[in-house]
Amino acid sequence: MQFLTTVLLDGLVYASYLFIVSLGLTITFGVMKILNVAHGSFYAWGAYLASIAIIYLGENEYNSMFYYFSIFMAAIVAGLFFGFIIERFILRKMYGEDIHLIVLATFGIFWILEDLILIVFGADPLMPYYPAMELGGLEIAGVYQGVYSLTLSGLAVVVAFICWYFLKKTKWGKLLQSVIFDREVSVSMGINVTNVYLITFIIGGMLGALGGAYVAPTISISPGFAIDVVVMSFAVVVIGGMGSVPGALIGSLMVGMIRAFAVHQAPVLELFIIYAVMAIVLIIKPQGLFAPPKPRKI
Amino acid sequence: MFKGILKDQSVQTSIGVIFILLIFGSFILPEWMSNNFMYGMSRGLAVLGLMILWRTNLVSFGHALYYGFGAYAVALCQKFFGVTDIFLRLLIAVAAAGLLGFALGFILRKYREIFFAMLSLAFSMVLYGLLAKAEFLGSTDGMSISPSTFFGTELGRIALFNFIGLVVILAIIFAQAYLRSSLGHLTTAIQDNEIRVEYLGYSVEKAIHIKYVISACLAGGAGGLMAASLGQVDPDSMVLWSVSGELVFVTIMSGLGNILAPFIGAVIFEFIRTYAFEWAPQAWQMIIGGTLLAIIFFSPGGLWSLFQKLNFLRKKNNE
Numbered sequence: 001m002q003f004l005t006t007v008l009l010d011g012l013v014y015a016s017y018l019f020i021v022s023l024g025l026t027i028t029f030g031v032m033k034i035l036n037v038a039h040g041s042f043y044a045w046g047a048y049l050a051s052i053a054i055i056y057l058g059e060n061e062y063n064s065m066f067y068y069f070s071i072f073m074a075a076i077v078a079g080l081f082f083g084f085i086i087e088r089f090i091l092r093k094m095y096g097e098d099i100h101l102i103v104l105a106t107f108g109i110f111w112i113l114e115d116l117i118l119i120v121f122g123a124d125p126l127m128p129y130y131p132a133m134e135l136g137g138l139e140i141a142g143v144y145q146g147v148y149s150l151t152l153s154g155l156a157v158v159v160a161f162i163c164w165y166f167l168k169k170t171k172w173g174k175l176l177q178s179v180i181f182d183r184e185v186s187v188s189m190g191i192n193v194t195n196v197y198l199i200t201f202i203i204g205g206m207l208g209a210l211g212g213a214y215v216a217p218t219i220s221i222s223p224g225f226a227i228d229v230v231v232m233s234f235a236v237v238v239i240g241g242m243g244s245v246p247g248a249l250i251g252s253l254m255v256g257m258i259r260a261f262a263v264h265q266a267p268v269l270e271l272f273i274i275y276a277v278m279a280i281v282l283i284i285k286p287q288g289l290f291a292p293p294k295p296r297k298i
Numbered sequence: 299m300f301k302g303i304l305k306d307q308s309v310q311t312s313i314g315v316i317f318i319l320l321i322f323g324s325f326i327l328p329e330w331m332s333n334n335f336m337y338g339m340s341r342g343l344a345v346l347g348l349m350i351l352w353r354t355n356l357v358s359f360g361h362a363l364y365y366g367f368g369a370y371a372v373a374l375c376q377k378f379f380g381v382t383d384i385f386l387r388l389l390i391a392v393a394a395a396g397l398l399g400f401a402l403g404f405i406l407r408k409y410r411e412i413f414f415a416m417l418s419l420a421f422s423m424v425l426y427g428l429l430a431k432a433e434f435l436g437s438t439d440g441m442s443i444s445p446s447t448f449f450g451t452e453l454g455r456i457a458l459f460n461f462i463g464l465v466v467i468l469a470i471i472f473a474q475a476y477l478r479s480s481l482g483h484l485t486t487a488i489q490d491n492e493i494r495v496e497y498l499g500y501s502v503e504k505a506i507h508i509k510y511v512i513s514a515c516l517a518g519g520a521g522g523l524m525a526a527s528l529g530q531v532d533p534d535s536m537v538l539w540s541v542s543g544e545l546v547f548v549t550i551m552s553g554l555g556n557i558l559a560p561f562i563g564a565v566i567f568e569f570i571r572t573y574a575f576e577w578a579p580q581a582w583q584m585i586i587g588g589t590l591l592a593i594i595f596f597s598p599g600g601l602w603s604l605f606q607k608l609n610f611l612r613k614k615n616n617e
């Protein structure tokens with residue numbers, strides 16, 4: 001029983017943060033058909049900016065509400081700044097090119113941003129543990145769990161809800177769906193697709209950065225730590241279906257639970273089993289488990 | 299298939315270039331330079347494999363699978379059977395990667411575009427997941443490899459360098475023969491229109507499968523040679539997805555135009571990396587990433603297309 005609770009809690013926390021990160025990735029792919037390797041850089045930048053702010057606030061003993069404010073600010077700043085530069089000056093010139101070339105270009109951007117971190121923040125690991133320490137922990141069914149990690153799940157639920165509401169209930173969401181369906185027709189209907197792309201990419205980047213910024217207080221942050229997150233969120237997106245929001249949710253829950261189970265039961269298989277699931281899903285259902293149906297165009 | 303292959307112009311050029319390189323590398327160049335040529339030529343084999351795949355518009359973002367598999371096959375055979383002979387090592391690496399490629403090819407030959415890329419990425423990460431956690435394989439520290447031997451006598455660095463050069467020449471001859479054969483010519487046809495190829499009576503899947511196995515063998519050989527020349531294998535620098543990305547990058551940098559291009563590209567990459575690391579140890583990845591973006595933007599045909607442009611200009615001036 002205790003084992004089960006541990007796995008469930010661990011899996012839930014891990015899934016929540018994976019969901020936030022891969023939601024950004026899947027939205028970018030769904031709208032722009034770009035597989036963004038540089039998504040990991042958003043994650044890393046969000047985490048670094050947030051840690052710097054939190055460490056500064058924590059050392060000067062500011063009010064703890066500022067922690068959360070700085071986390072969201074870090075995500076917004078990282079997403080806005082890099083999202084704008086990357087989309088406006090690099091990706092915009094590449095639409096219509098071979099999809100592999102675009103992946104490679106984002107890979108190049110990933111390399112550049114990785115080293116930019118090293119130059120700006122140095123190589124020493126950062127540990128912005130203040131918010132997590134402040135909230136302490138509590139016991140659930142005999143298992144000790146940090147409260148801060150649990151708020152991460154709350155954040156994931158909120159993000160999922162906002163995303164659903166935005167896509168299904170607002171005018172902007174409808175515009176987005178029409179762009180996903182057919183870019184050219186949308187242009188002829190008077191939708192400013194160039195702007196839609198820019199905003200989508202920025203929002204995707206912000207989500208990636210938010211994942212990094214919010215998880216920062218629970219981990220130690222050092223250069224190169226984003227490299228695992230890239231493929232992990234790729235796995236989530238591929239399992240759920242590229243471009244599908246419910247797919248990202250299910251995919252991250254699956255990966256989170258499987259990983260938590262493996263970590264506690266057979267640590268040797270931790271990485272292997274995630275990618276094995278990814279491969280199996282690709283073999284059985286290449287479009288992913290929840291890929292949006294492809295409309296046939298005449 | 300091999301008829302008249304030695305009269306092929308690009309094979310002749312390649313052999314000439316590599317012979318000159320071997321002579322220079324053995325007698326004149328300083329050690330760090332010939333080391334770079336050695337690593338470049340070994341990696342070039344894997345890039346050649348990727349180039350052969352790319353000609354059908356299949357881009358594998360998981361070719362480090364075969365690269366690492368070949369390297370680990372060499373390491374394991376040394377650990378359990380004490381194999382250090384360089385010929386055996388190469389043979390083992392190529393055979394192991396080829397077998398793995400043959401098995402996975404049955405699945406992968408049905409995939410195209412981004413799904414092909416993703417599935418190969420998944421396969422390579424499966425291997426990474428196993429190797430990074432397996433204690434008896436040294437987990438992330440990897441394993442060290444003793445110097446290669448040749449019928450019992452230990453091979454020096456220069457001898458290994460020459461051996462790799464000869465392997466590269468053989469690989470070039472073989473690859474060019476393959477590309478010139480009717481099977482190889484299917485490459486472009488499949489890229490243009492798969493259904494037409496099927497109607498002409500060829501099996502597209504079979505053609506892709508063969509191509510995939512050849513490409514896997516080349517990558518495996520590259521891994522084996524790299525393991526032998528570095529004296530070390532580890533998952534982070536041989537199997538991780540960023541290694542696959544690097545290989546794809548070198549492919550796009552070299553261009554798909556010529557059989558020699560992958561080796562030139564790989565050697566240039568090796569030098570860029572060495573110099574970037576020397577000048578700016580904190581920013582060498584940035585330099586490589588910037589190079590990648592610059593090539594994608596300004597010379598999408600790779601470095602080889604620059605050569606061609608130069609040739610074209612020279613001809614124009616002569617007229």
